[in-house]
Amino acid sequence: MEKDIFITLKYYSHGFSTHNDKKTNKIYDAKVAELKEKILQDIENAQNILVDEFEQIGAKQKISYLGGDTEMKKCNAEWKAADNIMSALKDTKTI
Numbered sequence: 001m002e003k004d005i006f007i008t009l010k011y012y013s014h015g016f017s018t019h020n021d022k023k024t025n026k027i028y029d030a031k032v033a034e035l036k037e038k039i040l041q042d043i044e045n046a047q048n049i050l051v052d053e054f055e056q057i058g059a060k061q062k063i064s065y066l067g068g069d070t071e072m073k074k075c076n077a078e079w080k081a082a083d084n085i086m087s088a089l090k091d092t093k094t095i
Contacts, residue, residue, distance in 0.1 A: 006085070012084035
């Protein structure tokens with residue numbers, strides 16, 4: 001059986017979801033699903049996938065200040081999703 005490289009992600013996600021509202025959690029969950037799919041398709045490039053994601057989110061975050069609280073929450077949820085995936089991959093020594 002293949003090793004679950006995201007085994008600790010559920011703990012990180014639980015921590016996020018208990019401190020945020022449903023709308024923010026939906027954004028977080030969608031980004032987690034998107035990133036997991038990308039990484040599972042190309043595990044050897046997981047680090048590059050995350051670097052690209054953090055760069056995109058960083059640019060969005062700077063612009064989100066103009067969009068108000070809703071846009072900032074969205075960017076923060078997406079950033080935390082990428083951060084939690086990175087932590088889970090580090091836990092399993094994938095990256």
